[in-house]
Amino acid sequence: MKVSVSGISVIAPAISGWDDMRPVLRGDEPWPEGDLVLSAPDILAPRERRRTSPSLRLALNAAVDACRMAGYPLDDVASVFGSAVGDGDVCDGILTALSRPDRLVSPTQFHNSVHNAAAGYWSIGTGNQHTSISIAAGGATFGAGLLRAVTMVMSERRPTVLVVSDHPMPGLLGDMCPMDCAMAVGLLLTPAGAGAGSVASLEIRGAAGSPETVPGDRALQRYFDGTTAGRALPVLAAIANNSPSPKDVVCAAGVNGYGIKVRISS
Numbered sequence: 001m002k003v004s005v006s007g008i009s010v011i012a013p014a015i016s017g018w019d020d021m022r023p024v025l026r027g028d029e030p031w032p033e034g035d036l037v038l039s040a041p042d043i044l045a046p047r048e049r050r051r052t053s054p055s056l057r058l059a060l061n062a063a064v065d066a067c068r069m070a071g072y073p074l075d076d077v078a079s080v081f082g083s084a085v086g087d088g089d090v091c092d093g094i095l096t097a098l099s100r101p102d103r104l105v106s107p108t109q110f111h112n113s114v115h116n117a118a119a120g121y122w123s124i125g126t127g128n129q130h131t132s133i134s135i136a137a138g139g140a141t142f143g144a145g146l147l148r149a150v151t152m153v154m155s156e157r158r159p160t161v162l163v164v165s166d167h168p169m170p171g172l173l174g175d176m177c178p179m180d181c182a183m184a185v186g187l188l189l190t191p192a193g194a195g196a197g198s199v200a201s202l203e204i205r206g207a208a209g210s211p212e213t214v215p216g217d218r219a220l221q222r223y224f225d226g227t228t229a230g231r232a233l234p235v236l237a238a239i240a241n242n243s244p245s246p247k248d249v250v251c252a253a254g255v256n257g258y259g260i261k262v263r264i265s266s
Contacts, residue, residue, distance in 0.1 A: 001150050001151070001203065001204045002202065003150050003154070003201070003202050004189065004190045004191070004199075004200070004201055004202075005187055005200045006069075006070035006072070006159070006188045006189070006190045007065075007067060007068070007069035007161075007186070007187070007188030008199060008239070009061075009063075009185070010062075010186075010229075011058060011061060011062050011065070011165075012036065012181065012182070012229075013036045013181050013182075015031075015032070020032070022240045025237040025239075025241070030219060036181065038057045038061065039057070040052065040057060041061055041121075043122075043125030043126055044121065044125040051112065053087055053090055055083070055086075055088065055089060055118075056087065056112065056117060058167055058183075059081055060118060060122060060125070061184070063118075063186050065186060066161055066163070066186030066187060067161055067186075069188070072159050072188060074125075075127045075128045075129075077158065077159045077161050078149075078158050078159070078160040079122060079131075079132045079160065080133045080134075080135060080148050080160060080161070080162045081116070081133070081134045081165075082134075082135040082136070082162070083115065083118070083134075083136060083164070083165060083228065084141045084166050085136075085166055085228075086136065088167060088169025088177075089167070089169070090113050091113060092170045094109050094110065094113055096171075097109075115134050115136060116134035119133075130158065131152060133148055135148060137254065140231075140251075140252040140254055140258075140259075141231070142164045142185070142228065142229065142231040143251030143252050143253030144253045146187075146251065146253070147204060147253050147260050148162075149161075149187070150202070150204050153191055159188060160188075161186060162186065162189060163184060163186045164228055164229045164232060165182075165183065165185070165229055166182065166183070166227060179227055179228075180225075180226030180227060183223060183227040183228070185229040185236070199239060200239045200242075200264055200265065200266060201264070201265045202263070202264060204262055205260065205263070206259075206261070207261035208257060208259065209257045209259075210250045210261065213234040213248075213250045213251070215233050216237075220233050231251060232251075235251065235262055238264040243266070246263050246264065247265075248261055249261070
């Protein structure tokens with residue numbers, strides 16, 4: 001299965017887009033010092049913006065940025081939203097409320113607690129009525145999401161935006177599922193050869209039992225190990241370095257050693 005990458009978004013501490021991330025992946029610059037900056041998604045009306053959590057803002061902004069880099073209308077793409085743990089702040093708030101005598105759960109937190117909350121806000125904000133899938137596969141979420149998104153591009157012949165993101169969870173949930181920092185990666189995937197503007201080509205094959213590719217740069221290892229979206233870094237590094245020869249990257253995509261081999265070419 002072969003697709004084109006037409007848009008890329010990366011949001012992380014001190015990283016606000018592909019232009020910030022590319023020199024880091026090339027080894028030209030160190031990962032900059034700074035905090036995560038999350039603005040309210042501009043696709044939402046003020047009422048919906050106020051209801052979004054940091055986790056939702058992270059996912060939605062990554063989807064918007066990837067589509068806009070590619071120049072695709074936000075209402076005319078399919079979507080795959082991947083998150084290993086969902087919205088930890090919301091889950092913590094609900095569990096805390098349930099532990100109190102009155103057990104009063106906020107309606108806003110309740111409707112934000114479902115795993116496809118980002119997909120719902122995406123549809124509301126963009127008017128998008130195309131296929132949307134929400135995936136959770138632990139450390140394999142990026143690979144599983146990429147496989148699903150490529151399948152959708154191939155079967156529906158429609159551009160598909162893939163977003164993999166997670167935000168650290170507070171309290172006891174954070175102890176159970178530790179995560180170093182928040183990070184999101186967005187890829188706008190299009191049918192191979194569908195038009196100009198391709199950043200790279202991806203060819204996906206099965207790779208059961210093959211070891212997962214890890215970053216060659218130690219500075220990236222923390223994000224690869226400590227964030228869900230960080231598992232995309234070897235693929236992004238191959239795209240950023242734009243080698244004249246194809247580069248193969250293995251991504252975990254399921255349980256029992258199931259993975260996919262991603263061949264990246266310019």
